[in-house]
Amino acid sequence: MSTQQNTAVLATSIAMPTTMRSARGLAQRGIRNIRRLPSAFFPAMAMPVFTMIAFAGTFAAITRLPGFPTDRSVNWFMPLGICFGAAFSGIGLGFSTIRDIETRFYDRLLMSPAPRRSLIIGPLLTAWVRVASLCAFVIPMGMLLGVRFTSGLLGLFTLVVAAVGVSTISLGWGLGLAFRFRDMRGAAVMQLTMFVVLYLSSAQMPLPLMRGWLHNVARMNPTTNILRLAREGLVLKTSPDYMSWSNTWGGLLAIAGMATLTLVFARRGLNKLDK
């Protein structure tokens, strides 16, 4: 190994713990903010519960349609609620970043010797903690309302994976927009785009039961695959959407692809802000 390679390895081995230390510090700050500013986190908690209860009650009759993959409307709408909450957990951190930019706190972060990637990894860790608390709150509530996991713990696991994936994607998108807009105009764009992307999928109805233009759009929308992953442990065992590798890999691929794209978008936005 040449001296140059040795130096690079040494630099990386020093930088990685520094990155993680800084990211952990930022994550702790984000988590502390949940306690200090509960009003900012409350919508991300309330929204999934509201979506689950309101949609499951209002549209309960859709389970009577021939070919509907579950006989419990709450089984169908709880994953949607969790994905909405996960999306808003990520976007909420985009809002916090805008606030930090506006109050000049972010300038101080940029002046510090913290590695730049920690400014993205830190909020990412916070988003994951938020999603974990979201799932810990919403899933038991759903079970009280009648949710049943038809494939046991594996179904719970795929639901949590989908939620973590959605929060990662939305965090990347939220940070990317925050770094570019740098004021609260970005917040409206974040919310609107996440709403549209989630709704233009199989959010409300399974793909085979949709009609017209939405069927074509939802088929192309990668969010449909993520929702299929989230729901595969909650549908009837006889349904073609039931837990299987063919219903899983599409969701995982969609998460990996979209998360990579949005995190790169965030990193490039940070570089622009840095300049």
Next chain:
Amino acid sequence: MTVATPFVIPTGIIETTARSRQLSIRQTIALAKRSTYEIARQPALIAPSMFFPIFFAVLSASSFGKTTSIPGFPKVESFMQFTLASTIVQGVLFGSVTGAAALATDIEIGFFDRLLLAPTTRTGILLGRLAGSALFGFFQSAFFLAVLVPFHAPINAGIPGALVMVLSGGIVSLAIGAIMSSVAIRTGSAEAVQGAFPLLFVLLFFSSAFFPRETMSGAYKRIADVNPISYLVEGLRALVLEGFTVSAVVRSLLVPTLICLAAILFALKELRRKLAAL
């Protein structure tokens, strides 16, 4: 023995009262114009209340198109026809918050105090603001009908029915505007008005706005049964599905009018309470 002389109001007092009433009306009209221009000048604020209801109507028509065959679902030509009434109510709910938030902003920035310092009619301050919301409600209702009716959403009550729907939309807007204005007057905070909005959204969801009550069961059905929003939407829906009948016209106008009167009286009470506290 004394003879009671009839009480006669001097002509001068009658003239003064009539003149002050005319002045109050002129001031209310001026304030109504101001609030209407204010809404029209902020397209960024009103765009969501125009765009989102249309988006959700189109989305629902595609998502729930096949649900019209579910037992208990009313006889409709398409899901879009079913959702026409709820689109109007939804849009009007979104839009009427804008007017109330503007009233709260007036309080926040001190414009409300300046109006009180001037010899302005007190009720006109509120009614002028609400008139702007009502006009916007008429416009929204007409816009939603113009955009959605061509997409398999015929109104069985025809053009007279459409006109009644527009009128009803304006009254609903007035009613919701009055309810939210009470919040604005009581709190004096635009943020509180916006914060109260989710309550309306929850009420909308737990009603028969998006799906018929006949298909619901259990607690949801009981909530929808007592939710006034269900009756607002069903009145309008009767015109779309049943045709121009006396029952449909009365239902589409009576419920919003009653809610509107109660809401305006409550808002005026809040205004008097605020004035008394000054």
